Amino acid sequence: MSTAAVAVRHRKKPVGPKILSVVRFVGIALVVLAFILPLVWMLTAAFKNNLDIVTPARTFDFEPTLKNFDTVFGAQNFLPFIMNSLIVGVGATVIALFLGVPAAYAIARYKITNATAFVLLARVIPGVSLLIPWYFLFSQVKLVGTFTALILTHIFVTMPLVVAIMTSFFDGLPDELEEAAQIDGSSKVGAFLRVVLPLSVPGLATSAILAFIFSWNNFLFALVLSNQNTRTLPVAISNFTSYAAVDWGGLMAAAVVITIPVMIIALFAQRYVISGLTAGATKG
Amino acid sequence: MITSRRGLRLGVATTLAVALTAGVAACAPSGDSSGDVTELTLIAANSPWTEGLKTLAANYEDETGIKVNLEYYGNEQLNDTLKVKLNAQSSDFDIYAYQVQDVMREFSRNGWLTDMTEYVADDDYNWDDFQSSARDAVTLDDVVYGVPVMTERHVVYYRSDLLEAAGIAVPETLDELEDAAAQLDDPDNGFYGIAMRGAKVPLVTQFSSFLYSYGGDFQDEDGNASVDTPEAIEAAEFYGNLLKEYGPPGATNMGWVEASAIFAQGNAAFYLDADSQAYTFLDASNSAVVDTVAYAAFPEGPAGAHPYNIVPQTVGINAFSEKKDAAWDFIKYVTNEENTKWLLSEATVPVARDSAWADDAATAGFPAGLVEIVRGSSENSVGHDRPQLEQVALAREIVGGPVVAAIEGGDVEAAAKTAQKSFQDLLDGEK
């Protein structure tokens, strides 16, 4: 094809909301469907009674009930657990960012791959081997059942994630940017804060979302380190399994309820995953 | 400077995080107070008993002013939590419920359970009122390690409507059970003659009744492995065959959760499992067989009918607790005669005291068919439903093998010989 035609097509980029080609639209719709279909099943299950949940004929044809949600907020009283998970999640994410982002930057700029390996070691260790020693440590300093213990152990899980993601980000940022800032009189730290960080917002947002999600869903550490005042959601969900009965409806309703706060946070944060502003900055 | 929006968010977030951490760290649970006890902590697995306990604990607080913290978990989670905390000699909790057959040997030898023999000998407690098999279950080498709070028997749940329509009498022998299941089996229409646990570890406890009723046992009188005796092999073949021929697909992945769901849905004619699950089938939101479910005693095998009658939940005192006397006081309260009757009638807990079961008013809330079975059950029933040693979990994996082989149509005899050897090795290792 001629260069002229290519150039014309190239110049034709619209600025407003882009209109999808049919193929793209179908593709995206299918993808979304594939991922949320099982969860739609879960959502309908939250409105069914237990019998209907285990009866395939009643998958779509059932009488909806709010009983399960009533159980979740009433008998099981989930609101405090939601608060607990929020406190631990936010605490762990923020501190993980504080510790992990600078570390990732230094690792990327100074090529300290050993540090990455060491921090990743935290993620590699199977949780099973950590339980008894940690419980022992924390009970010695009387921190069992506190948010501190939970946040600390969750940082252990989330920080390596932050480091891994941000390192690859900083790797992709050309050095010229900071050099330019330093020529303008800024210190290295200043260059980092003023130039590099704003450009890394997609990476930061991604790390933050993922870190929060991992903390939110972490079960093992909360199981032994929380008490009834600090119990987090994944542990609380086991309230629906009893010795001789499983409350499927309650379980599914609780799962739905648990998902909502994270969805809201993700909705807020995902805007930063692809920021139009930063894409412009790299064009220089 | 840092872009203001980002800076503001960072600043707020940091302050919040630091403040929260500092603030709640200061709220660490206070150490044990010397002098009067004002608080106790009890951890247990969700069950009808723990539901009833909520009310009893509130009553106890009203009467004595002592607050009892109740922390509940799922079954598996409770075991894991106990192991982690007790390994670290935690005094975070005072009382805990446990599954006596699974852990009592191990826990007592680890020094994790308190000797309660003197406590239960209290005159007004009436320890003898507890069913004898229940008392035996919680005693090891003449030391009492806990109080049984629930009992459980193996029963037959069946569809009275289907048996009536087909003119089949309620099976009284295992062979009759097989015939009935065969007659009612209709897999092309998604209906199965029988549903039972088929997953290797869960099935062991239900298989036990079959084993005993064929004249076998997991161990002989000397405590040696006996899973390759002709009786054991026959029992395994019978159990496996029942599921293979007349059971639902995927049986080897089923615990009670899946198997009971199939019966509750109305897709099985028979379901053999613990009587503690009766309530699932009587709840309209859980079951399609509310009006058609009926109960029968475990049928006779070649050696008679010997179903299990065990104690699934026992409550004991943490050996590391610093409030043992107060803990006993609470346990005594919730397991005394009056409250036991209350638990039976109001919370539908299948309790362990004879006096409660003998009281018609108390048993009124229980399905009539079941009450009869319970009352008649002590004679020929067996007090254990799994191998008796310290490493029960591993033993269950071993002895479940031949039955799984039977369900899959494999060589049961070979599997039994392998199991025998592994099991004996395991037992030898513990001597």
Place this chain on the structure above:
Amino acid sequence: MTSTTTSGSRPVRRRTIGDWIDAHLKWIFTGPAVAFVALLIIFPIGYTIFLSVTDSASSVTRPFEFIGFENYAEWLTDTERFWPAVGRTAYFTLTALGLELVIGLAIAMLLRKTFLGQGLVRVFILLPLVATPVAVGMMWLLIFEPSIGFANVVMKSLGLPPQLWLSGKESALNTLIFIDVWQWTPMIILILLAGLSTLPEEPDEAARVDGANAWQRFRHITLPLLAPTIGAAAILRAIDAMKTFDIIFATKGRTGGSNNEAETLNMLAYNESFGNSQYGSAAALLMLFLTFIIIILATLAILRKKGTRV
């Protein structure tokens, strides 16, 4: 370096502190993170190594003996549980990882350009990741149940024979891989989307002007530039995949099924620890598991280096 500011800009005030920080940036920035990990990790690792050469069981306070490398020898010669578990872990990890990377990359490319409703789409795609693993596991247990599950209803309506899914000896592991792919591809998509958004546009435009088609541009421009991000996503996911626990535990139980058909190294270690209370033996297994993970990661790192050199 700060001496270049003689071109008349602001005076150099914060000489000592700022310069000192700059000079030691490497340590100041990485110090806290590394120290944090070190502090929390030293005791458990040391303790695990210690336990692994003993026969500690039932309770860590019960008397035990040092038995040297006996635990290790037992595991390494165990062809019944250990080596099959190794095989399953490798199979599960590599298959799931491969699928997640390929599918994730494809979807990320699809979602790359802005479009109406993209925020909502991104949140929806995150849902499998967000949903509580415990609940998700039990949900799939119900869906894949052979007689009362929705999956076989779908099969029937498509005219296909019903499957055993999680209940079948051969199909269990593959079904679990399916669940894993469903649950974790969104994470890959998210990481890759963020990576794609910071790619410079000039190389791509230049190639377009030169007449390269979409596939060529993807293969020779986008992919190499995205390599570090893909590498990070791959390593993160590989580690987690090897340690997969929640879905296997919820659907197959502690022993990974009646024939251990879904028993991976992590499940085996958990069962040995909390099921059988064999702490010494479990510790040795955990050390072996750790070695296994490190080997796989090293392999991936080498592959990554080779890939970026192309």
